[in-house]
Amino acid sequence: MELPEGYRAEIIEGALEVSPTGRYSHSQIIFLLREALRDHLRRGDLAVRSGTNVIHEGSAWVPDLFVVARDPERYVTDDGLGLVAAGVRAVFEVTSPGKRSLERDRVKKRREYARAGIPVYVLIDDYDGQGAVTLLTGPRPDTADWEDVHRVPYGTEVTVPEGPAKGFVIGEAITGPKRG
Numbered sequence: 232m233e234l235p236e237g238y239r240a241e242i243i244e245g246a247l248e249v250s251p252t253g254r255y256s257h258s259q260i261i262f263l264l265r266e267a268l269r270d271h272l273r274r275g276d277l278a279v280r281s282g283t284n285v286i287h288e289g290s291a292w293v294p295d296l297f298v299v300a301r302d303p304e305r306y307v308t309d310d311g312l313g314l315v316a317a318g319v320r321a322v323f324e325v326t327s328p329g330k331r332s333l334e335r336d337r338v339k340k341r342r343e344y345a346r347a348g349i350p351v352y353v354l355i356d357d358y359d360g361q362g363a364v365t366l367l368t369g370p371r372p373d374t375a376d377w378e379d380v381h382r383v384p385y386g387t388e389v390t391v392p393e394g395p396a397k398g399f400v401i402g403e404a405i406t407g408p409k410r411g
Contacts (some may be wrong), residue, residue: 242291243339260325260355261295263405268296268323268396276301277320277395284313285322287347292340296323298395316347320395326356333358341367342375350394352377353401361410364389364401385409 261281268279278301284291286308298321299306299314306318322344324336336354344352345367352367359365362385369378383389386409388402 242289243335243343245289256357257325257327260357260405260407261323264323264325264355264401265296267405268298268399271396271399272298275395285316285319285347286313287316287343290343290347292343294319294322294340295325297321316344316349319347319349321351321353321391322349323353323355326354326358328358341377345370345377346372346375348372351391351396353391355401355406361385362406364406366391366401368393 265279265281272278277298279296280299280303281296282293283297284293285297286292291313297319299318303314303318306314308315322340324340326333326336333356337356341352341354348370350368350370352370354365354367356363356365363382364385364387365380365382366389367377367380370376371378381389385406386403388400391397391399391401
């Protein structure tokens with residue numbers, strides 16, 4: 232599929248979703264998050280990636296960032312279109328403005344990542360009040376939900392409690408201070 236410059240396509244909950252790439256604040260948070268995650272994972276067998284399709288049961292997503300094996304060849308799909316979700320250990324999304332974009336990250340991808348059994352989903356939401364970070368762990372694939380949901384406003388640190396990013400802290404250095 233040919234897309235206009237600056238747009239990307241994903242298959243989410245069986246529907247094709249086309250969306251524009253993010254604004255500067257979106258890319259800045261992703262940049263800072265990637266740098267900090269790379270440092271956190273530096274000595275292990277896992278790495279932070281982006282720009283790759285993650286595929287699960289007919290759905291294909293392009294997370295802002297995700298954690299997977301440093302050498303993910305064993306997770307490449309048979310057709311080479313991306314990586315299977317079973318190899319993804321954590322996903323990080325930064326919201327973009329607009330009702331459809333916000334629903335995609337807050338609702339649809341939240342369900343999709345739980346269905347796929349991805350252990351950790353972190354949503355950095357510039358458009359939730361003064362900004363908020365939501366940390367979701369304990370996916371329940373059968374109900375497309377999460378056991379633990381922890382939400383904090385920008386300006387408050389949140390620490391990933393488990394998985395390969397265990398101990399990774401998301402705070403003002405990544406999100407900036409509480410807004411408003």
